Amino acid sequence: MHSVNQTTDAMVRSVLAYAENRLRMTPVPLDRGTRTPQELYRELDGLIRDQARQPDEVLGVYSSVIAPSIISADSPRFLGFIPAAPTKASLLFDMVVSSASIQGISWLEASGAIAAENTALRVIADEAGMPGSAGGCFVSGGSAGNLSALAVARETGKRRLGDALAGRRPRVVVGEDAHSSIVNTLRLLEMDALVVRTPDHRVTADAIRAGIDGLDISDVVAVVCTSGTTNAGIIDDLAGVGALAREHGWWFHVDGAYGGSGVFAPSLKAKYAGLELADSFILDPHKWLFAPFDCCALLYREPALAKATHTQDASYLDVIHTGADRETGEWNPTDYAYHLTRRARGLPLWFSLAVHGIDAYREAIEVAVDLARQTARLIDRTPQLELIREPDLGVVLFRRIGWSPADYDAWAQALHTEGIAFIPPTKWEGETVGRFAFLHPHTPMWLVQEILDRTA
Template identity: 45%
Template sequence: MLDVIQDPAQPLTPSPAPDAPAPQSTAPTAEDSAFSRAADALQRHREPSEVWGDEREAVSLALRWAAAHTTVATDPKTTARSAEELQAEVGATITEDGIGAARAMELFDEVLLPATRSSEDPMNLAYIPAAPTRAAVAFDTVVSAANVFGGIWENGAGAIFAENQVLRWLADLLGWPADAAGVFVSGGTQGNLSALATARDHALRERGRRPGGGWALACASTAHSSVASAARLLDMDVVTVPVDDRGHLTGAALEPLLAEDPRICAVVASGGTTNAGIVDDLASVVEVAHRHGAWVHVDGAYGGAALASPSARERFAGIEQADSFIVDPHKWLFAPYDCCALLYRDARPAAAAHSQHAAYLDSIDRGESNPSDLAAHLTRRTRGLPLWYSLATHGTAAYAAAVDRCLDSARAVAEAIRASEHLELLVEPELSVVVFRRPGWTPAAYRRWSQRLAKDGTMLCVPTAFRGEIALRLAFVNPATDPWAVIAVLEETMREADGS
């Protein structure tokens, strides 16, 4: 057995490894029928549409399914199917006369959804999964039903007000001033793009002209792929900064590059890299970058959630002076897809870069909080509301405890790997990502192991590359994950040297 070395200051209660839960049926029950009758009754004052007819059945079926699915157990099986297979079973659904609500829901429930992967299963530890609270998932249906236009205050004042309370909580975690502001966008890619567009526009306004050779940004090779993507879209070059022996971007490494390259107008630091959970040396990066007049954007899409934990806050020292920041609540703040919080320490450069003006927009009250002014968008869904509802329901203390539980799980599994005779821990976890390898295994052995566990529904863990070699990583963002169940899987399935 793997020996578990437990930190007494971080108590965890061991439990036996559970079998992967079997998918629960969503076939109609007496309770479902009662729900449908209630939904029908609620629609009794809604007259049939002259265009769409009577939609009561379609509405009741969808609401019943959503209510039931919020409580259904999940499993981490890999169940993707080819387009050819799905076409053969589903057939044509977009037809001149329609296929009807019952048939459409039947196909979704029995064929289409089962061909997807569960993101919130406790044994899904691949990539960066998601583990939304049931309260947040349920409220996402409320957001859809309310159908609020969240781009400008005039249309969505109440919803935007609630979103802004969440953004204020995040700004407080960052240690930012009272006039800091932000907006919820679709994901980290959109957040990084909007922040870097602001940085580039701010540099042009400050310097008065575009430098010869164009603009550039600086980041480590460990920066998320969306940073390079944003640079291409913004016509900016990427200057790669070497990291230290522990994988951190530092001010010392950044200094000579900024001194010799005046094109660099922005520096992107990681608040928890996706691959290994490394938090860059933010204090030294911010100090050096600001001394050279460069904007500092912190990509905390995954790791920024750790700011909610007092035990992890020290790792982010210096972030209080950064210029912009993102965190994806759909990663580790227990919100459903899609949701990224983009914040600015000073929102004025963002408004200057992103505000749209047209004859029909000139009457907008610019004195209020208009989310469309702070990112590359105009139309937007009030996607921050599920997080608001969950935070308002459970409280920030519960969120801090949930984040701490994930950190504890990562530490426990890392200690067990370190104590193992046949596994090797490759880096000390700084947040909740554990990177390790099985000495003696070939790349093919890693793939066989990963695919077998995925198909069996045992655990989702995929190979990655770390410091030039193949490795495995476990991302703990679900407080329901039992670390002892993970340890048991590693013990039972990785002892054989050839991985078969």
């Protein structure tokens, strides 16, 4: 299994040929996706057995059974949830990272990989306006980033409040549209959410002041803003809330998992004013920075606070901590999140950024923003449709006048079944509505027109 022989040689050729064919697809087809559990398990049952099988036989099952049952999130026709659009460069280098089995825990065994990852993190920190001292690591996704950052917020808050917090659970100020991972994280960390009402679905300093007026807030340790909500792409009042956080001594965390990358787009830059005040900030390159799954950039204003929270101590880890600090320049990603074992998931982003240049990323993000703006105007001109709100980023919400939830479901199902688009409905203030999530720079406006025509 671990040596190159005749069977392995043939397997390498077959798998690389399959990968090359997939990489050369332009555009990537949507695929029909979901099959029933009964069908899939019947076709996969018994494939794994005591004896070996020919690699081409197993690869054939993947290509004929598994791959067609997966909706391609990197297709320009994938317009639901938050899509993906990894560059060819990042996908190719992801193969390099996997084939090299890089254990990206510490400087000791992966110094080159970590240095490269850190240069990519520096690009993001500079764009966000964070200080030169900022640093962090790459984790698996926004949920892992939020969990790691808010764990540091909790521990830092506990040290600040001291005995005043004795016997009480820390609280964190959040808006009504905070991502589901925030609420789940608070539960896991044994903190409570102080939810403030946001009439316009946007967390502002004024909304927080109104929400905490007359309340005992001596147990609050942090406040969370979102730079691009998943459902509607709304950017909170980062400047106002950041200043309020400083006023109260709260940790200021910005969840930019989806929309944080918009800070790279010149037309959006002003919307991110105040991001530079964040104590922690996350951004998913596997979304709007066109990297492969899974990749979240996690940054701290003062990384030493994260290191104090997350460093794992064990006799077998002593060797990696020798000399690993800001002064020496050595850096252990494992010290800045809840993880220990990690792949060097930031390297595909690093490679693609270096190959294409940052300006290419700015331009690609602007394409998605422009798609959203054009779609909003198209909806305005379509009699049976109503635009719910002007898009901040790449998400467009609309209603089809007179439709029930079943109508939206039937519309979306027909579009998917026919291979036109994957565009599931969502809910807005309890009402089922339509939702475009633009991310892929190759999504054409004629496709948008076709989708909207199907609402007639």
